[in-house]
């Protein structure tokens with residue numbers, strides 16, 4: 459077990475992020491700490507990485523975006539009651555961002571919050587979704603409309619999970635890694651330029667270095683702004699348009715964010731006159747990691763989706779733009795301005 463990072467959102471509560479090399483040993487160790495431990499694991503993962511601990515009650519669940527609804531989590535809450543999970547119990551969740559979002563939400567409201575340990579299983583959840591305590595359920599066809607910010611006690615990264623990760627999930631995760639480079643670490647962007655997907659898949663040491671970098675960037679940002687007042691919003695680069703594309707076209711989160719970053723890049727050119735080599739560099743990086751840079755999209759659907767954005771305050775959205783590579787800024791744009799940009803995006807074929 460090796461420490462990767464940590465962050466502290468209140469004086470007496472710290473979240474530790476560690477690397478583990480034996481999943482069952484880790485689960486056993488956690489189970490020794492409390493009277494009762496329940497482990498919720500993605501059914502697909504359970505086949506590949508069975509949890510064998512005798513001291514833990516294992517609950518296998520279907521995962522993917524469909525778990526993030528009120529209807530899907532209701533039977534899970536019922537089974538916590540059935541298994542007499544109480545405030546002295548520990549909940550371990552093993553899965554991708556969809557499952558950690560859904561279980562994080564339940565852990566925060568069940569008995570007003572019980573101890574939670576997260577073991578993210580996709581690249582995207584290792585570098586992003588599992589870190590920082592945000593959780594969420596989708597509602598009324600809009601992403602993450604219900605949710606809380608609830609910090610896990612421990613986040614355990616088990617890099618072996620990457621060995622079975624489908625190609626599409628690798629590419630989805632890389633969109634978030636590219637995002638970290640663009641908003642916070644220009645050196646990371648330079649390093650990424652020297653690689654492509656096949657090359658990094660054969661270099662686990664480098665991969666772990668990059669994951670550590672991203673996890674540390676996010677930990678630092680979350681510690682400085684745990685409740686999303688200012689700095690943490692920069693992590694939403696690409697997400698305003700991305701979330702709408704994700705729910706309208708049912709595409710992986712990272713792919714939607716990649717497309718959203720291109721749009722935000724072009725808007726940055728117009729709002730801040732950033733160097734016109736930045737968007738081509740972004741597109742090159744996305745291409746190198748096989749993240750789509752084009753989609754057949756419908757103006758009305760996206761404009762309508764933006765109006766449902768939960769981060770909208772009246773007619774204004776805090777839109778994350780780039781000032782330069784490695785530096786993000788928040789610019790308040792009105793819905794009308796965003797719609798005008800969407801028109802330009804359609805006419806000038808930014809992403810289609």
Ligand SMILES: NC(=O)c1ccc[n+]([C@@H]2O[C@H](COP(=O)([O-])OP(=O)(O)OC[C@H]3O[C@@H](n4cnc5c(N)ncnc54)[C@H](O)[C@@H]3O)[C@@H](O)[C@H]2O)c1
Pocket residue numbers: 500502503521522523526553554555556557559579580581582583586587588589590591592593594601619620622623624627630711712
């Ligand atoms: N809370 C946050 O801060 C935050 C940040 C980013 C994204 N998210 C959310 O994360 C979700 C996307 O999560 P995701 O990209 O991890 O996908 P996912 O959780 O939907 O998982 C994708 C698929 O990969 C499979 N899988 C997972 N790990 C595997 C492994 N090791 N080997 C083989 N198959 C595996 C799963 O069974 C699933 O079918 C979205 O709902 C998004 O909104 C949340």
